[in-house]
Amino acid sequence: VSSAYETDWTGRWHGRARSVERPGSTDEVGALLRRCSAAGVPVTIAGGRTGLVGGAVPPEDGSALVLSTERLTRVEPVDGDEGSVVVGAGVTLAALQRLAREEDLEYAVDLAARDSATVGGMVATDAGGLHVPAYGTTRAQVLGLEAVLADGSVVSRLHGLAKEALGTDWAQLLVGSEGTLAVVTAARLRLRPRPRTLCVGIVGVAGVAEALAVLGVARGLPGLRAVEYAEAPVVSRTHVLVEVAGPVELLAPLDPVAAADDAAGRAALWAEREAATETVARLAAERGDPVHKLDVALPLGRLADFRRAVDAVVPGDDLRVWGHLAEGNLHVNLWGDRDAAVLRLVAEHGGVISSEHGVGRAKVDALPLSRTAAEIALLRRLKQALDPQGLLNPGVLLP
Numbered sequence: 197v198s199s200a201y202e203t204d205w206t207g208r209w210h211g212r213a214r215s216v217e218r219p220g221s222t223d224e225v226g227a228l229l230r231r232c233s234a235a236g237v238p239v240t241i242a243g244g245r246t247g248l249v250g251g252a253v254p255p256e257d258g259s260a261l262v263l264s265t266e267r268l269t270r271v272e273p274v275d276g277d278e279g280s281v282v283v284g285a286g287v288t289l290a291a292l293q294r295l296a297r298e299e300d301l302e303y304a305v306d307l308a309a310r311d312s313a314t315v316g317g318m319v320a321t322d323a324g325g326l327h328v329p330a331y332g333t334t335r336a337q338v339l340g341l342e343a344v345l346a347d348g349s350v351v352s353r354l355h356g357l358a359k360e361a362l363g364t365d366w367a368q369l370l371v372g373s374e375g376t377l378a379v380v381t382a383a384r385l386r387l388r389p390r391p392r393t394l395c396v397g398i399v400g401v402a403g404v405a406e407a408l409a410v411l412g413v414a415r416g417l418p419g420l421r422a423v424e425y426a427e428a429p430v431v432s433r434t435h436v437l438v439e440v441a442g443p444v445e446l447l448a449p450l451d452p453v454a455a456a457d458d459a460a461g462r463a464a465l466w467a468e469r470e471a472a473t474e475t476v477a478r479l480a481a482e483r484g485d486p487v488h489k490l491d492v493a494l495p496l497g498r499l500a501d502f503r504r505a506v507d508a509v510v511p512g513d514d515l516r517v518w519g520h521l522a523e524g525n526l527h528v529n530l531w532g533d534r535d536a537a538v539l540r541l542v543a544e545h546g547g548v549i550s551s552e553h554g555v556g557r558a559k560v561d562a563l564p565l566s567r568t569a570a571e572i573a574l575l576r577r578l579k580q581a582l583d584p585q586g587l588l589n590p591g592v593l594l595p
């Protein structure tokens with residue numbers, strides 16, 4: 197049973213679990229963490245295990261138990277007045293999306309791992325995904341959290357009032373903390389009205405510079421929801437995909453090579469871009485060599501220069517690139533030992549080494565490229581205050 201929890205989605209990160217525990221309620225998480233705290237046992241938290249930086253894989257020495265959130269699947273009735281819902285950390289994104297749709301609402305964050313990625317994992321990594329230009333990352337959807345601290349104490353803020361002014365928002369502190377500060381057990385998430393019409397267009401481009409020109413036009417479109425970029429050969433032709441809430445005529449200023457506003461047509465246009473992560477995973481399996489996944493963000497004004505600089509460091513056969521263009525976020529997938537060189541280029545071009553996947557185990561050593569010593573010291577002090585024994589997700593995030 198443990199083996200599924202000991203290797204990550206990419207096959208690049210491995211560990212050994214002392215045991216795998218699947219608590220079924222917040223109280224059971226509390227009891228488990230109290231026992232771990234008393235015995236000094238480290239805990240690796242696993243959600244849907246679709247993370248791409250090895251954060252849900254236990255250390256190799258077998259010291260940590262894996263706490264899986266898969267049974268934390270409570271669902272409270274949708275609050276239509278407030279436009280929100282409380283769900284357990286183990287609820288998958290696809291289940292949350294279905295729940296929202298039944299009430300004619302929408303959960304704004306969407307990503308291709310939707311069938312497995314969980315609410316807890318998305319909160320812990322502040323998942324971004326496809327609709328950030330319109331709605332922001334997971335952080336912007338979190339109205340409150342319930343969490344269990346390393347000593348087993350439960351903190352809960354799930355009331356769902358639109359505003360409160362009660363000092364430091366600890367829930368937002370946990371968003372993006374990659375399981376190093378607490379186990380998230382439930383979240384109150386914002387739901388939004390579902391758009392009546394959606395359209396998708398594909399614009400062929402030669403590379404990042406042209407793609408940025410398309411972005412400039414797309415930004416003027418009303419109802420803009422997604423601006424995605426993908427390069428051949430991970431897709432059949434290098435393109436920008438634009439999604440807008442509204443009829444297909446809205447896309448005319450982009451002069452798309454293909455466009456659709458019916459569900460089947462839209463899905464067909466999304467298909468290649470959505471499959472990019474799986475396509476590269478298949479290629480990695482064929483090559484017998486796990487892919488190295490870098491998820492970086494650059495200022496838009498330096499993105500084209502950065503992309504050219506990557507070509508000088510990584511040969512084309514070993515490189516696959518796509519990303520969320522509006523945020524300057526490129527997923528640089530590569531084979532060979534070139535991570536450090538590419539991440540140095542990111543820093544030289546004023547970017548950050550992780551834009552949405554997180555630091556996990558994969559980028560711990562590179563964190564000083566994107567955070568100052570004072571920032572890392574602050575993160576350490578927060579960790580020390582909330583988890584003084586350093587039991588939660590050892591080896592993740594902090595160097």
Ligand SMILES: Cc1cc2nc3c(=O)[nH]c(=O)nc-3n(C[C@H](O)[C@H](O)[C@H](O)COP(=O)(O)OP(=O)(O)OC[C@H]3O[C@@H](n4cnc5c(N)ncnc54)[C@H](O)[C@@H]3O)c2cc1C
Pocket residue numbers: 205240241242243244245246247248250251252265285306307308309312313314315316317318319320321322323324325326374375376378379380381473474552553556589592
């Ligand atoms: C095909 C594919 C497409 C993807 N696309 C995107 C994308 O567009 N945007 C994006 O941001 N990411 C994307 N990802 C990455 C991944 O899906 C996200 O990081 C997602 O948020 C991880 O959720 P999970 O439940 O699988 O978390 P896991 O992989 O299980 O865990 C991720 C991290 O969160 C911690 N964690 C998990 N649950 C909890 C909890 N309840 N409390 C505290 N810590 C916890 C883990 O310890 C680990 O450090 C993609 C992955 C795949 C495979």
